[in-house]
Amino acid sequence: MNVALMLRWVWRILQGDGGLWLQLIKAKYLRGRLLLACSLTNGSQFWKSIQSIKHEIRFGLRISVGDGSGTQFWLDPWLEGELLRFRFPRLFAICANPAVLVSAAALEDGWHVTFRRPLGPVEVLDWELLLAVIPLPTSAVSDNISWSLSPSGEFSVSSAYLALCRMPVLPWLSPLWKAPLPLKIKIFVWQLLRDRLPSGTEVLKRHGPGNGICPLCYLPETGSHILFSCVAAQALWCFVRESLGPEWEASDLADFLRVRATQVGLKCRLFWLVFAAMMWTLWTTRNKMVIEKVFPRRASDSFFKFLAFLQHWHPLVRTRDRGRLQHYLDALRAAAQRVSSPLLAA
Incomplete structure (x- = not known):
């Protein structure tokens, strides 16, 4: 329940839904970075709590890409709710910048993602498959997030709580x-x-x-x-x-x-x-x-x-x-x- 309640604050930060407290978070901790990409762990108890549970938001988060400036290419669920790092693990293993944004990877002539070494035959096939399944962003509007666990698309503590309770507790x-x-x-x-x-x-x-x-x-x-x-x-x-x-x-x-x-x-x-x-x-x-x-x-x-x-x-x-x-x-x-x-x- 505590995680579900804290995820409400994560959701509000992602939505930009806040007043002076959100301005303080952006100025002191985020400094122009995305919340899910920010690795800064020092700070207030509230910020440390946010950092410790923020990635749990991804199990219900869905991102509709606009200009791609608010979405991480490999790490965010923007392709039918799936993370590209899991769908194409061989490519993710050799990518030069795991936190690259969709907007940075999408150029006018196609996708440009840098890798640490040349692609092998199997990785070339993976790259061709990746190009076939992800369209280039064509909109100039900002990315939009929604919550897949509720009909309205808006985050609710109850839906997050039920989803967390259904998740197996350390099944390994x-x-x-x-x-x-x-x-x-x-x-x-x-x-x-x-x-x-x-x-x-x-x-x-x-x-x-x-x-x-x-x-x-x-x-x-x-x-x-x-x-x-x-x-x-x-x-x-x-x-x-x-x-x-x-x-x-x-x-x-x-x-x-x-x-x-x-x-x-x-x-x-x-x-x-x-x-x-x-x-x-x-x-x-x-x-x-x-x-x-x-x-x-x-x-x-x-x-x-x-x-x-x-x-x-x-x-x-x-x-x-x-x-x-x-x-x-x-x-x-x-x-x-x-x-x-x-x-x-x-």
Whole structure:
């Protein structure tokens, strides 16, 4: 109910429905940016609450594109309520600017989206399919948002509450306990999913030691920052994505698990193994830096540490799954050696 009530404020900010308080929000926090694209987490308790739940609005949000200046090309539900990042994950994994606006990508002669490298044959087919399903915006009016969960198209707390209640509560917890992992690691991941890790900001709230700031990025050290936003986390996620495929693109825990953790069979079992090894690598690396003041000498250190955890847990995997896991290990090991070999030679 609290989330549903807070989403009312998110809706009002998106609609521009407010007086002096909205002017203050725009001047102090947004500064010309879109609410859903703004990553600023410092500020009042109200602003922090808005930031923590704002992405939940997307499950009922629908955007009708006008000039495209208020819509993110990859991240907003403007194509029949679907996010392009989920419909075309291979393209999203290599896009240069995940937060690009529709207006910036739509030029007079067609769509222009930049990628970090040339497209491969499969990605070319995805791009051609993307061009076929998304029309260029032709209107000069502003983008319009509506609420798909009510007949009027207007947000209502009751519809948001009912939708949130119908959503399964952490449906991935059950397969977690069956995953081939040490019990200690299962409990750690369970704490992560329940947002109970003692991150810097949480320790600071309880008047513990430290200043609550990431020693690498000098930003508030939240759980999400440690495992997704920090430069150390981004390096490891990039390494795994390039080795195992675009389905390992992740910037938000809830969205990522909603797609990947609900798989069944072999994919689910090995997903938890790889995911837990990544999270444990990032968490132990963070503890070394924050508690012991020991910093990695190279980015590749975390890659090999991650591989060591996977290799150590290898005997826990079912015999019939070990061939697939070995394939993962070979791909990851080859990528790690490519990254580290220039440094070793130097």
